[in-house]
Amino acid sequence: MIGSLLPGGLATPATLVFADRLDRNLAGMAAFAAGAGMALRPHAKTHKCLQIARRQMALGARGLSVATVGEAEIMAGGTGRAGPEVDDIFIAYPLWPTADLLARLGELAGRVRVTVGTDSAAAAAQLAPLAGRVRVMVEVDCGLGRSGVRPADAAGVARAARQAGLEVSGVFTFPGHSYRPGAAGAAAADEAAALAEAAAALAAAGFENPERSGGSTPSARLARSGAVSELRPGVYALNDAQQVELGIARMDEVALVVAATVVSRPAPGRIVLDAGSKVLGPDRPTWASGHGRLADWPAARITGLWEHHAVVAVDGDPPELGGVVAVIPNHVCTAVNLVPELLVTDQGRVVDRWPVAARAANR
Amino acid sequence: MIGSLLPGGLATPATLVFADRLDRNLAGMAAFAAGAGMALRPHAKTHKCLQIARRQMALGARGLSVATVGEAEIMAGGTGRAGPEVDDIFIAYPLWPTADLLARLGELAGRVRVTVGTDSAAAAAQLAPLAGRVRVMVEVDCGLGRSGVRPADAAGVARAARQAGLEVSGVFTFPGHSYRPGAAGAAAADEAAALAEAAAALAAAGFENPERSGGSTPSARLARSGAVSELRPGVYALNDAQQVELGIARMDEVALVVAATVVSRPAPGRIVLDAGSKVLGPDRPTWASGHGRLADWPAARITGLWEHHAVVAVDGDPPELGGVVAVIPNHVCTAVNLVPELLVTDQGRVVDRWPVAARAANR
Numbered sequence: 001m002i003g004s005l006l007p008g009g010l011a012t013p014a015t016l017v018f019a020d021r022l023d024r025n026l027a028g029m030a031a032f033a034a035g036a037g038m039a040l041r042p043h044a045k046t047h048k049c050l051q052i053a054r055r056q057m058a059l060g061a062r063g064l065s066v067a068t069v070g071e072a073e074i075m076a077g078g079t080g081r082a083g084p085e086v087d088d089i090f091i092a093y094p095l096w097p098t099a100d101l102l103a104r105l106g107e108l109a110g111r112v113r114v115t116v117g118t119d120s121a122a123a124a125a126q127l128a129p130l131a132g133r134v135r136v137m138v139e140v141d142c143g144l145g146r147s148g149v150r151p152a153d154a155a156g157v158a159r160a161a162r163q164a165g166l167e168v169s170g171v172f173t174f175p176g177h178s179y180r181p182g183a184a185g186a187a188a189a190d191e192a193a194a195l196a197e198a199a200a201a202l203a204a205a206g207f208e209n210p211e212r213s214g215g216s217t218p219s220a221r222l223a224r225s226g227a228v229s230e231l232r233p234g235v236y237a238l239n240d241a242q243q244v245e246l247g248i249a250r251m252d253e254v255a256l257v258v259a260a261t262v263v264s265r266p267a268p269g270r271i272v273l274d275a276g277s278k279v280l281g282p283d284r285p286t287w288a289s290g291h292g293r294l295a296d297w298p299a300a301r302i303t304g305l306w307e308h309h310a311v312v313a314v315d316g317d318p319p320e321l322g323g324v325v326a327v328i329p330n331h332v333c334t335a336v337n338l339v340p341e342l343l344v345t346d347q348g349r350v351v352d353r354w355p356v357a358a359r360a361a362n363r
Numbered sequence: 364m365i366g367s368l369l370p371g372g373l374a375t376p377a378t379l380v381f382a383d384r385l386d387r388n389l390a391g392m393a394a395f396a397a398g399a400g401m402a403l404r405p406h407a408k409t410h411k412c413l414q415i416a417r418r419q420m421a422l423g424a425r426g427l428s429v430a431t432v433g434e435a436e437i438m439a440g441g442t443g444r445a446g447p448e449v450d451d452i453f454i455a456y457p458l459w460p461t462a463d464l465l466a467r468l469g470e471l472a473g474r475v476r477v478t479v480g481t482d483s484a485a486a487a488a489q490l491a492p493l494a495g496r497v498r499v500m501v502e503v504d505c506g507l508g509r510s511g512v513r514p515a516d517a518a519g520v521a522r523a524a525r526q527a528g529l530e531v532s533g534v535f536t537f538p539g540h541s542y543r544p545g546a547a548g549a550a551a552a553d554e555a556a557a558l559a560e561a562a563a564a565l566a567a568a569g570f571e572n573p574e575r576s577g578g579s580t581p582s583a584r585l586a587r588s589g590a591v592s593e594l595r596p597g598v599y600a601l602n603d604a605q606q607v608e609l610g611i612a613r614m615d616e617v618a619l620v621v622a623a624t625v626v627s628r629p630a631p632g633r634i635v636l637d638a639g640s641k642v643l644g645p646d647r648p649t650w651a652s653g654h655g656r657l658a659d660w661p662a663a664r665i666t667g668l669w670e671h672h673a674v675v676a677v678d679g680d681p682p683e684l685g686g687v688v689a690v691i692p693n694h695v696c697t698a699v700n701l702v703p704e705l706l707v708t709d710q711g712r713v714v715d716r717w718p719v720a721a722r723a724a725n726r
Contacts, residue, residue, distance in 0.1 A: 011463050011726050045670060067671045093671060096626040096637070096685050100374050119627050122684055146672050147627040147635045176669070263459040264482050264510040272510045274459070278700050279725050283645045306539070307408060307696055308430045308456060308725070309509050321485055322459050333670055337641050338700070339723060360702060362642050362671065363374050 002257065002295040002326045007343075007350050012261040012324060013275040015339045017354070019346050021255035022052065022237060029220065029236050030059040036225050041065050041090060041213070043234030044075055046333045048358035049342065052237060053086050063088025063113070065232040069095070069104050070361030076112045077357070087112045092172060092213075092232060094119040094139050094147045097126040109133040115169055119148050121160035131165030137213060138202070142173040142194035143187065151197035155205040162207075170211025171198040172232075178218035181246060181287055188219040192227035218248050240332035241293040242285065256342070257295055257326040258335065260310065262319050271318050275327050276308040281334035288330055295326040302327075365620065365658040365689045370706075370713050375624040375687060376638040378702045380717070382709050384618035385415065385600060392583065392599045393422040399588050404428050404453060404576070406597030407438055409696045411721035412705065415600060416449050426451025426476070428595040432458070432467050433724030439475045440720070450475050455535060455576070455595060457482040457502050457510045460489040472496040478532055482511050484523035494528030500576060501565070505536040505557035506550065514560035518568040525570075533574025534561040535595075541581035544609060544650055551582040555590035581611050603695035604656040605648065619705070620658055620689040621698065623673065625682050634681050638690050639671040644697035651693055658689040665690075 005018065033040035042056045043065040053064055053075055064086055066072045072089045089108075094117050095101060108114050109130065118124045119139040127136065138157045141148035149157055151171075158168045173194050178187035195212040202210040215223055215231035217239075223231055235243060238256040243249035260275035280292050282305065291305035297314050304311035310327065312318075319325050329335035336342070337359055344352035368381065396403035405419045406428040416427055416438055427449055429435045435452045452471075457480050458464060471477055472493065481487045482502040490499065501520045504511035512520055514534075521531045536557050541550035558575040565573040577586055578594035580602075586594055598606060601619040606612035623638035643655050645668065654668035660677055667674035673690065675681075682688050692698035699705070700722055707715035 009463075011461075013725050094627045094635070096624050098374075098624075098685075100372075119629060120684065123626075141629060145633075146667060146669065146674055147629055149629060261459050261461075263486075264457045266482060266504060266510055266512060270508075272457070274726070276725075277646070277697060278723070281645060282647075282694075282697060283640070304509060306509065311509055321483060322461075331645075334640060334645060360641070362376050362639075363637070 005345065005348055006259050006324055006326060007345055007348055010259050010324065012259050013279040014259045015279065015335065015342055016257050016259055016345050017238065017342045018255050019344050019351070021253060023055070025237055025239065025253060025255055026055055026059055029233060030061070032221055033231055034060060036223070038223065038225065038228055039230040041230055041232050042237065043232050044071060044358065046234035046336065047237055048336055048356045049354045050075065050077070050357050051354045057086055062230065063090060065090050065092045067093050068361055068363055069101055069108070070363055071358045072108055072114065073104065074358040074361055076108060089113070090115040090137065091117060093117050094123060096123055102129050105130055105134055117172060118157060118161065121157055124157055124161035124166065125164050127161065127166055128164035135167045135169045136161040137169050137172045137211065138198070140171050140173045140194050140198045142175050143190040144174060144176040146174070146176065148173060151194045152201060154198035155201040158202050158207055159205060168202070168207050170213065171195060171202060172213035175214060175216050175219050178216045179242065179285065184218040184222055188222035188224065191219065192224035196227045217243060218246050235332055238332045241328045241330045242288065244293060244328065245288055251295060251298065254295070254328050256332050256335065257328055259324050260327050262321050262323045262325065265318070265321050269313060269315055271312045271314060273310040273312060273325065273327065274308060275310050277305050278307045279335070279338055280305065280310065280327060280329045281331050281338060283331035283334055292330050293328045295328055368708065368711050369622050369687055369689060370708055370711055373622050373687065375622050376642040377622045378642065378698065378705055379620055379622055379708050380601065380705045381618050382707050382714070384616060386418070388600055388602065388616060388618055389418055389422055392596060393424070395584055396594055397423060399586070401586065401588065401591055402593040404593055404595050405600065406455070406595050407434060407721065409597035409699065410600055411699055411719045412717045413438070413720050414717045420449055425593070426453060428453050428455045430456050431724055431726055432464055432471070433726055434721045435471055435477065436467065437721040437724055439471060452476070453478040453500065454480060456480050457486065459486055465492050468493055468497055480535060481520060481524065484520055487520055487524035487529070488527050490524065490529055491527035498530045498532045499524040500532050500535045500574065501561070503534050503536045503557050503561045505538050506553040507537060507539040509537070509539065511536060514557045515564060517561035518564040521565050521570055522568060531565070531570050533576065534558060534565060535576035538577060538579050538582050541579045542605065542648065547581040547585055551585035551587065554582065555587040559590045580606060581609050598695055601695045604691045604693045605651065607656060607691065608651055614658060614661065617658070617691050619695050619698065620691055622687055623690050625684050625686045625688065628681070628684050632676060632678055634675045634677060636673040636675060636688065636690065637671060638673050640668050641670045642698070642701055643668065643673065643690060643692045644694050644701060646694035646697055655693050656691045658691055
């Protein structure tokens with residue numbers, strides 16, 4: 001029962017991190033990447049915490065991935081303090097380089113090693129003022145249908161970056177179509193094929209030994225060693241109900257829960273919790289069984305979610321009115337972003353509070 | 364074109380409020396309630412801003428509705444400053460009264476008039492330490508299937524509150540099943556029937572002239588004057604894509620947008636914006652046409668949403684790479700909660716910045 005690990009007297013809803021589970025998750029992925037001969041560059045958008053970033057670096061991560069310049073600035077703020085520095089950051093996003101972003105990237109590049117994503121010749125050309133200071137990775141689409149050029153078109157973008165005076169490090173992709181039951185294997189195959197094709201196109205255009213960066217949490221352990229040189233998973237650090245329902249993580253590998261109070265038992269088999277979409281996050285993929293899971297009631301389902309109410313269908317012996325239960329959010333990245341700090345718990349006690357330093361760093 | 368109203372040189376994504384539209388929305392609902400002979404108690408969970416709360420009070424609102432004690436504490440912090448005071452707050456939620464919450468409610472009741480919701484005799488009994496200091500409203504379920512007792516059971520909860528020494532003001536319900544296309548009329552009828560039945564039960568048990576509080580934005584203007592004495596809509600202040608797609612608000616009544624930059628045009632008919640679920644909110648009801656709407660491209664649809672990417676299907680003349688567009692979130696309450704401040708714009712200029720004072724006040 002995870003309930004026995006919840007600190008007593010908590011004001012709810014409260015977002016908790018189990019430090020021992022976090023450490024096991026971090027060590028497990030680090031060991032996998034090392035064993036597979038791939039560099040690990042964890043995505044910090046999941047946790048947004050310097051404390052977790054430093055743990056990842058201490059376990060041998062090459063650097064961090066982030067989604068925005070703002071996240072990069074905050075993660076770079078971890079340098080120079082006690083513990084390993086975050087000195088190498090990849091903004092794995094096709095930035096549109098406005099004057100404001102160029103100025104901020106220039107400042108950032110004076111502090112840490114910076115690599116930025118791009119998926120168009122137009123954006124690459126606008127990065128020219130940063131020549132010699134930041135590196136570029138070309139984004140390719142391996143089947144998700146989001147951003148990124150077709151693998152065959154990667155060389156054209158790389159040439160535009162080279163013409164603008166920028167060093168091109170390689171190519172990257174996000175196999176996010178791994179987020180469906182049973183889809184991770186095919187997504188990993190797509191990832192390998194797209195990275196291989198794009199890297200070959202770059203090599204043919206004179207770019208030597210291009211980096212091939214991929215990885216999502218569902219597909220990370222299926223990544224092909226020959227085709228993928230760097231992995232960028234994020235969610236694995238904390239896990240969530242999506243990973244449990246995809247079969248990627250066990251319940252006891254979920255390191256973040258929201259402690260919630262049973263505020264209402266309006267009908268038999270139905271309870272209402274004070275954790276709603278403003279703390280769990282409203283994410284609900286079509287294949288999910290509900291809006292999150294209850295750690296100690298695996299058969300229960302969150303059938304309705306409003307801003308401050310989770311309606312739970314639970315048979316048998318439901319939690320009592322006023323009781324506190326542990327809820328696993330569907331998507332941990334959006335849940336973390338909703339709170340100012342994470343309560344770090346160990347053996348049923350709150351032992352630390354970690355600020356969500358990069359919360360809402362959306363630009 | 365709303366695009367012409369966007370301030371130039373914005374760092375995106377940026378959450379903007381059009382002050383003139385906000386004021387029109389506030390005045391419209393105030394006039395409706397006054398004309399229908401109902402008290403208006405707007406729900407502050409939508410905007411979480413003292414500046415908007417004061418405008419609502421200045422337009423004749425009886426007080427505010429909130430969802431949590433934390434929201435109440437922050438809204439009460441608006442008293443004593445320039446402008447009308449927020450001196451009457453209803454926590455329209457079935458609180459489970461822990462020792463911590465009782466202490467905070469006691470302190471709050473020393474500053475403003477406080478009413479709390481309850482939907483069980485057990486919770487009502489635990490409110491006893493607040494006898495003489497807070498009032499109670501009994502929650503009934505009018506068909507949403509969330510919290511609240513059946514209307515016939517309201518009197519039992521009211522008696523428990525009376526036995527605990529508390530004043531019972533009346534009954535309340537949330538007709539949230541109005542949030543489906545074409546459902547608002549039936550939800551308003553359910554609301555009227557449930558409030559009438561519950562109020563009659565209270566009257567029969569000796570509670571005189573019970574308040575009957577209802578209201579959601581889709582159903583508010585359909586509320587029955589005889590059955591509903593108080594309205595608690597929230598979203599109407601700002602509106603959102605849900606209200607547009609339900610036919611409740613026109614596009615030009617949407618007072619909050621997220622300015623976003625086109626960062627990628629990876630394929631014909633597809634663009635990618637830098638506004639993702641961490642600024643728009645991930646809410647997507649099954650009946651919605653997508654993950655939000657583009658104000659100036661009514662035929663465009665947001666077909667995919669990730670944390671920092673919105674993928675938009677747009678035919679004809681799509682916005683150009685690097686262009687800035689106005690995105691209407693699906694659910695404004697969760698979008699507001701994602702940012703520290705709202706940029707108030709008028710005539711294409713940012714004229715003020717309003718802190719989201721009650722952001723993440725989930726407990």
